[in-house]
Amino acid sequence: MVKVEAVIVRERVETVIDAVEEETGHVGVTVVEAIGHGRERGVTHEYRGKTFESRFLPKALLTFVIEDGLAERAVTAIAAAARTGHESGDGLCWMSPVAHVVHHRTGERLG
Amino acid sequence: MTHHQLLIAMNTVWVVVAAVLVMFMQAGFAFLEAGLTRMKNAAHIAGKNILVFGVASLVYWLVGFGLAFGNGNGVLGTHGFAPSVAALLAVGKAPFAAFAGIPGSAGWLFEVVFAGVSLAIVWGAMAERAKLWVYFVFGAVFTVVYSLVSHWIWAPGGWLQRFGMQDFAGSTVVHYQGALAALAGALLLGPRIGKFGHDGRANAIPGHNMPYAVLGTLILWFGWFGFNPGSTLGVATGGHVGFFGYVALTTNLAAAAGGVGGICVAWVVLRKPDVSMMLNGVLAALVAVTAACGFVAPWAAIVIGLVAAGVAVLAVPIVERLGIDDPIGAVAVHGLAGVWGTLATGLFAAPALAATVGVGRGGLLYTGSAYQLAVQALGLIAVGAFTFASSYGSLWTMNRLWGIRVEPHVETAGLDVAEHGMWGYPEFYIPVPGGYGTESHGHVHRHVLPLREPGAAEAA
Numbered sequence: 141m142v143k144v145e146a147v148i149v150r151e152r153v154e155t156v157i158d159a160v161e162e163e164t165g166h167v168g169v170t171v172v173e174a175i176g177h178g179r180e181r182g183v184t185h186e187y188r189g190k191t192f193e194s195r196f197l198p199k200a201l202l203t204f205v206i207e208d209g210l211a212e213r214a215v216t217a218i219a220a221a222a223r224t225g226h227e228s229g230d231g232l233c234w235m236s237p238v239a240h241v242v243h244h245r246t247g248e249r250l251g
Numbered sequence: 252m253t254h255h256q257l258l259i260a261m262n263t264v265w266v267v268v269a270a271v272l273v274m275f276m277q278a279g280f281a282f283l284e285a286g287l288t289r290m291k292n293a294a295h296i297a298g299k300n301i302l303v304f305g306v307a308s309l310v311y312w313l314v315g316f317g318l319a320f321g322n323g324n325g326v327l328g329t330h331g332f333a334p335s336v337a338a339l340l341a342v343g344k345a346p347f348a349a350f351a352g353i354p355g356s357a358g359w360l361f362e363v364v365f366a367g368v369s370l371a372i373v374w375g376a377m378a379e380r381a382k383l384w385v386y387f388v389f390g391a392v393f394t395v396v397y398s399l400v401s402h403w404i405w406a407p408g409g410w411l412q413r414f415g416m417q418d419f420a421g422s423t424v425v426h427y428q429g430a431l432a433a434l435a436g437a438l439l440l441g442p443r444i445g446k447f448g449h450d451g452r453a454n455a456i457p458g459h460n461m462p463y464a465v466l467g468t469l470i471l472w473f474g475w476f477g478f479n480p481g482s483t484l485g486v487a488t489g490g491h492v493g494f495f496g497y498v499a500l501t502t503n504l505a506a507a508a509g510g511v512g513g514i515c516v517a518w519v520v521l522r523k524p525d526v527s528m529m530l531n532g533v534l535a536a537l538v539a540v541t542a543a544c545g546f547v548a549p550w551a552a553i554v555i556g557l558v559a560a561g562v563a564v565l566a567v568p569i570v571e572r573l574g575i576d577d578p579i580g581a582v583a584v585h586g587l588a589g590v591w592g593t594l595a596t597g598l599f600a601a602p603a604l605a606a607t608v609g610v611g612r613g614g615l616l617y618t619g620s621a622y623q624l625a626v627q628a629l630g631l632i633a634v635g636a637f638t639f640a641s642s643y644g645s646l647w648t649m650n651r652l653w654g655i656r657v658e659p660h661v662e663t664a665g666l667d668v669a670e671h672g673m674w675g676y677p678e679f680y681i682p683v684p685g686g687y688g689t690e691s692h693g694h695v696h697r698h699v700l701p702l703r704e705p706g707a708a709e710a711a
Contacts, residue, residue: 151663175680185668185672185681186671186673187672194681194683195682198680198681
């Protein structure tokens with residue numbers, strides 16, 4: 141099994157999950173509300189006339205645990221669905237091998 | 252003090268206290284509307300109540316009060332614009348002879364908070380997607396429209412008042428009118444992004460804080476004890492001293508029936524005892540009994556409240572099915588319940604109470620005559636046509652000239668951060684200095700010195 145993770149803008153969470161499902165047939169995801177930044181280094185807010193530099197922006201971290209053969213296509217689908225056309229802040233996507241994946245309900249070893 | 256002066260003093264104490272209660276209804280709207288919408292718009296939606304009450308107050312001082320209650324003809328008042336100190340201090344004299352037992356200033360205060368409530372209703376259906384400047388411009392336009400209609404129905408000599416239209420505290424004037432403008436706004440803005448799926452089916456967009464919505468409803472219920480009983484404009488009505496106590500009783504009975512009825516109807520029809528529908532039931536009942544509260548027996552107040560709750564619970568999904576996105580339910584709760592309350596007064600008005608209040612006559616149920624019901628219906632048709640047309644027309648014009656809806660990326664990000672530069676709940680989205688999950692202060696400001704000099708530990 142392969143773990144595919146993606147940091148994306150929050151507005152695209154459902155779009156990305158739908159794209160993965162459509163492209164690979166894989167169902168199942170964990171979503172974590174995350175904050176972070178890339179090259180843009182955050183954003184400037186205003187509060188009572190003072191600028192307020194927030195180093196971080198709201199993001200989402202998605203984790204898919206997926207069959208080896210589907211992972212490459214999932215990454216492609218995620219990258220396409222997460223691209224907003226903005227200058228920066230669309231996030232990253234990566235995958236890594238995972239071992240000893242157990243399905244809780246059935247006890248089945250998925251590899 | 253003479254007996255007459257004492258009476259004026261008592262009247263003024265009651266009317267000013269009632270006006271303050273009604274003013275506090277803005278707090279009710281702030282919590283109700285913020286609670287029933289999403290977190291990303293919370294500060295905007297709560298805050299706009301202050302903005303529009305401010306706009307309404309200024310416009311009402313300048314022209315509204317004169318149009319509504321200044322001496323004039325059957326259609327509008329023509330005196331009392333930007334009223335003078337003398338006009339505001341006088342009791343029962345031109346240009347504000349409409350107020351026989353209180354000074355013009357107390358009349359102004361009591362009427363301006365009603366204009367504020369009517370305007371507050373408008374934005375419920377327009378929530379989460381209107382541009383900020385629209386609140387300024389349409390707030391002023393609507394205050395003028397509202398003032399004209401309140402002249403027709405409430406000012407002595409107003410053309411609907413001469414027919415004897417019974418609208419004790421404004422089911423038509425305040426709530427129906429607010430809902431008509433709300434409907435116009437919702438139609439022109441269109442639904443929020445994501446409200447309707449590709450197949451046209453409505454999605455639920457739950458409010459972010461139900462306890463806020465409950466608190467808002469309770470504050471509105473509380474404020475309604477100024478709204479309805481205060482509309483006696485004095486402590487003695489048609490020879491009954493303390494008549495406002497009776498009005499408070501019918502108001503409370505209707506609201507109680509509305510809450511119980513709302514949750515029961517929701518349980519049966521929607522299969523869940525939905526909390527927000529119970530709140531809608533209370534508010535719809537209060538809206539409906541607003542016209543009737545001085546004219547009906549206690550049992551009728553209960554019937555009016557129960558039916559209003561049923562109307563609201565059934566109408567909210569119907570409005571949605573028509574493709575109208577009304578986040579708070581203003582069209583159902585204030586519009587349809589306002590129509591029901593206005594008509595119900597024509598059915599249930601007791602002749603003795605109509606004589607006490609001195610407006611209109613007994614309803615169909617008591618007299619067998621449909622006259623009062625017909626007058627009520629005439630008022631609804633006239634106000635419906637005028638207020639909807641003028642609201643739709645002015646909003647349509649603003650939309651054509653400048654656009655009244657925010658850009659999609661603003662709507663997606665939320666009005667708080669996109670329009671005002673800061674979220675309503677910043678710490679939910681980002682770390683703030685000293686906020687949850689941060690060092691005590693300063694780490695997000697690069698110009699602030701770190702707590703400890705880097706390298707200091709190694710040097711030591």
